[in-house]
Amino acid sequence: MSNTAYSTYESAFNDMLELTKANAPFKLAFVKQCGAIKIIAKALLRKQTPSSKDKNGSYKFNLIDTVNDNYVTAYIPLIQSVNDKTIVLS
Numbered sequence: 001m002s003n004t005a006y007s008t009y010e011s012a013f014n015d016m017l018e019l020t021k022a023n024a025p026f027k028l029a030f031v032k033q034c035g036a037i038k039i040i041a042k043a044l045l046r047k048q049t050p051s052s053k054d055k056n057g058s059y060k061f062n063l064i065d066t067v068n069d070n071y072v073t074a075y076i077p078l079i080q081s082v083n084d085k086t087i088v089l090s
Contacts, residue, residue: 044066061074
């Protein structure tokens with residue numbers, strides 16, 4: 001987690017997974033389907049929805065907003081940053 005930007009979504013996910021396993025919430029910024037930016041100050045990953053229940057489940061992260069105790073989903077390609085570390089694909 002030391003570089004200034006992620007080069008893949010996988011590396012961002014790995015950091016989120018590591019933080020979730022340590023029960024350490026992370027800050028997540030993503031674009032909602034309506035185009036608005038959503039920032040979750042303290043998020044943790046939760047189990048993925050089975051594809052039998054959500055046909056787009058493989059394109060999303062399921063999260064818990066620990067501040068508001070809400071379940072949130074974010075489309076992977078719309079994730080902008082994790083703990084203010086941006087995702088820049090090359």
